Amino acid sequence: MRTDYLISDIPTPAVLLDKQRLAANCQRMSDRAARAGVQLRPHLKTAKSAQVAALATAGQFGGITVSTLAEMRYFFDAGYRDLTYAVGIVPPKMAAIEELMEQGARIRIVLDSVAAVESLAARPTRYRGEVPVLIEIDCGGHRAGVSAQSEELLAIAQCIAATSGLTLDGVLTHAGHSYHANSTAARTEIAEAERDAAVLAAQRLRAAGHACRTVSIGSTPTALTDIPLDGVTEIRPGVYVFFDLSQAALGVCELEDIAASVLATVIGHQHESGHLLIDAGALALSKDVSASEFRSDVGYGLVCDLDGKLIPGLHVADAHQEHGFVKSTEGALAFERFPIGSRLRVLPNHACMTVAPYDAYYVLTGDGPSLQRWDKTSGW
Template sequence: MKLEHIDTPAALIDIPRMQKNIARMQGHMNALGVAFRPHVKTTKCIDVVRAQIAAGARGITVSTIKEAEAFFAAGVSDILYAVSIAPSKLPRALALRRQGCDLKLVVDNPTAAAAIAAFADQHGESFEVWIEVDTDGHRSGITPEQDTLLEVGRILHENGVKVGGVMTHAGSSYELHTPEALAALAEQERAGCVRAAQRLRDAGIPCPAVSVGSTPTALAAEQLDGVTEVRAGVYVFFDLVMHNVGVCSLEDIALSVLATVIGHQADKGWAILDAGWMAMSRDRGTSKQSHDFGYGQPCLLNGTPLGGFVVSGANQEHGILSSSEDGAPVDDIAQRFPIGMKLRILPNHACATGAQFPEYHAVSADGRSIEWRRFQGW
């Protein structure tokens, strides 16, 4: 199907851009001598993951049990569930392991560790659990020097639960925008996670895996001594936040939303699109960065960015395209963007925008597209 014939709004994947992004990340990991375990929460799409595995990825990272179930059913067995597990989800994790899924769980507190140990003993199951480490104060995890790290390790190890490794995510990298700052955080992430693993080993607790990763730090890392694998997700599509961080260009962004011009407010210099926040998402991640892209950057159908314009506002089903310069109305807005014209809108946050759609239209170099299904739910 050609783009002109796709109903809007629709999520588009530019296949050549996606393949280039996959090759870039995998090549960097190969050069650094570490395994790469992509985070599939961005795409939740088996077609994308198959391309990542074909390029050399080893296993996947998921953020929901539903993702683990769906990707295991599609043939992927090496899965890290990289969210500290709620004890109520342990029966689903058990079912996956008993079906042959090499599912690895994550904890960052003694209570959850004890719950896993008790559940494993009750059901005669040997779980593999990784401990989440906080290396930048961004979210969850145990800092490398906390006593809690060894407490969690002992609860697991002494109750017959395998401590498979430690993992961390330098999410604060999204707040940076220079190569020097990104490289420094990548080293902080690496050193902190390696230190946590060494403390566990010194305490007699095996810790084979040392897993780090975010898209910016993965691409900025200069050396990964002591690390066994890297995780990253949004790199496969990139987005406007990543553009502002400085790890991609607009021409690298592989996800866009196809939208149609449906009206005008000429006195305000607005063109009205049929893609509001239900299509673009409410994510306004670029509003705190050096360049605010509103709800997205409009492009022509061939992917060329329309400089000087932005999706400045969004209602549920209506998007507002206007000048990106405050107080600069576009007198010929109706002539520039006639009713029925289709545009591609680059998103602020690929994960959030992708989540608005049940499928992608994957577009090849010749402009034709096919549907790729997307997993939904928890």
């Protein structure tokens, strides 16, 4: 692995990773899973990188979660064989899944309606094995899934049991609405509801005579509460590997825990409007402003120096496609401090959105100025 990259030579925009912070974040979640007595199946839609996966799965059973077919193939090629494809499945995507299963992968798919099961039952296929299915449960976010108390839950299970080529493996839920809970009490309440919905669904399925081996929950804010996880078999958090400004605004992490930042170059001075221009705009940072729900000084990201130290008051106030507008909330901006060609780092609002389009990470190892380059996947 090449280690002679220097931060001054890296073309911008680029994503920098702090390996020490990354490792500490991974260990924190690993310790949480161990205390709770559950397996950790990290959701690698955030990092999309085999090197990050190696840290996130260290000491675990090796299973991972993905959200795209591209991620599934990439991680299979990297040696990961136990995968959950945690997005509702449709027939055109099944050929890619079955191809990998024929090559030795164990892939669990997610369904949340009788209609979805019937659409798979009607598809032509040459695959002769059984595909494990998780029924998605709505625990309060109302994005997808069925209520744990609904009759539809049992109807879906019955339909799976009657469909050749499918087998019920368990239930899955995700408390995505925890990303709006900025107090320990609020996150705890959502975490308890997430756990209870999944456990209740599993109990009802078993009482009706269906096997329910897996009870899977997961979101970073709820996983990092201290509630007991009795009845749960695994957690699937994702953004914890990097953390971001949104998680810090919620109180889930500190700013010093954020492992990912965008390296950008100052490309202009706009004296009349009082902002710096950097070459990291909406495509490089995303237009996610989720941290602004809880603090007003963030914009599209907080600005750091090359050592990763926050520069007080500096934030990306606006973002066009390839331009970021850096302004100060602490009076006039000192343009002479940031000459054209100088470089800055930007902490992202939502790391998953920010890092997705990049094809690699440049990794600060803490062993000197040289950086490593870690590959990643992208696309669908």
